[in-house]
Amino acid sequence: MHFVRGMLLAAAALIVTQPAAAQFSPDVPFVPTPQVVVDEMLRLANTGPRDFVVDLGSGDGRIPITAAKKFGARAMGVELDEHLIFQSEESARQAAVEDRVKFLNQDLFKTDISQATVITMYLLPAVNRRLRPRLLELKPGTRIVAHDFDLEDWKPDRKVMIRKNVFLWIVPAKVGGRWRLRYGAPGAEHTIEVELRQRFQEIDGTAKPDGQIPAPLWEAGVQGERISFVIVDGADRDNEASLYFEGRVAGNLMEGEVRRGVGGTQTAARWRAERVGS
Numbered sequence: 558m559h560f561v562r563g564m565l566l567a568a569a570a571l572i573v574t575q576p577a578a579a580q581f582s583p584d585v586p587f588v589p590t591p592q593v594v595v596d597e598m599l600r601l602a603n604t605g606p607r608d609f610v611v612d613l614g615s616g617d618g619r620i621p622i623t624a625a626k627k628f629g630a631r632a633m634g635v636e637l638d639e640h641l642i643f644q645s646e647e648s649a650r651q652a653a654v655e656d657r658v659k660f661l662n663q664d665l666f667k668t669d670i671s672q673a674t675v676i677t678m679y680l681l682p683a684v685n686r687r688l689r690p691r692l693l694e695l696k697p698g699t700r701i702v703a704h705d706f707d708l709e710d711w712k713p714d715r716k717v718m719i720r721k722n723v724f725l726w727i728v729p730a731k732v733g734g735r736w737r738l739r740y741g742a743p744g745a746e747h748t749i750e751v752e753l754r755q756r757f758q759e760i761d762g763t764a765k766p767d768g769q770i771p772a773p774l775w776e777a778g779v780q781g782e783r784i785s786f787v788i789v790d791g792a793d794r795d796n797e798a799s800l801y802f803e804g805r806v807a808g809n810l811m812e813g814e815v816r817r818g819v820g821g822t823q824t825a826a827r828w829r830a831e832r833v834g835s
């Protein structure tokens with residue numbers, strides 16, 4: 558594994574020391590991903606026919622072609638090297654997927670990737686670092702898979718090792734800030750002021766139910782546009798219970814279902830929250 562990882566770094570060093578030989582300036586040299594690792598990247602991203610897969614720096618096109626051929630997805634590769642683009646287009650024809658795969662001969666940093674539902678990449682750490690702010694702006698729920706090199710302190714949502722380390726990140730909705738949450742039947746509605754702190758997909762915060770002192774949020778997490786957390790309802794000392802909130806985030810609104818208590822005593826209600834501050 559370290560040998561292959563070393564190959565990309567060693568090839569990168571060659572580019573840096575021989576700039577005059579290059580007709581274009583790739584940020585990363587061409588080193589192909591082994592086919593089983595391509596398969597694993599796309600499997601880990603749960604790729605399917607509804608996906609649009611974008612491979613950043615697509616080399617010989619193997620990732621977009623596999624996404625179309627084995628997973629039924631639409632796919633696009635972005636590649637600076639014109640010869641690799643020709644090779645990719647020929648391979649797509651041979652695999653009979655040319656109607657679902659396209660290749661763009663351009664700089665990945667100047668490419669619109671906003672329509673991607675899956676991003677794949679085998680790039681160098683410094684390139685991943687430059688890309689990270691753009692990846693975080695993608696639609697919540699977009700899956701990003703990479704191998705060998707990670708996104709530093711943006712921890713992966715999953716990591717597997719099959720010959721190489723393969724990482725999966727799911728772009729989290731932006732939920733940091735202050736929210737006013739309401740749940741319960743009209744007329745018997747409860748209001749909770751919630752403050753969320755967010756670092757990538759990790760969140761924590763506090764909840765202040767009406768008439769009570771602020772208390773921590775427990776088991777809080779955001780995955781794509783899905784959010785969940787627990788608030789302990791301690792208003793009645795003899796009847797304390799956990800409130801399990803699950804829902805979806807859409808910009809400045811969140812809504813979902815809250816279950817109070819457990820087992821046979823559990824009750825459920827709808828909840829809705831609106832952002833009231835950053």
Ligand SMILES: C[S@@+](CC[C@H](N)C(=O)[O-])C[C@H]1O[C@@H](n2cnc3c(N)ncnc32)[C@H](O)[C@@H]1O
Pocket residue numbers: 565582583584585586587588589590612613614615616617618619620635636637638641663664665666678679680
């Ligand atoms: C390590 S290879 C990976 C190829 C392919 N994605 C794979 O996994 O087999 C990286 C590729 O990125 C391309 N590349 C480097 N910098 C680029 C840039 N700024 N824009 C587009 N492609 C780039 C290189 O030419 C090379 O083919």
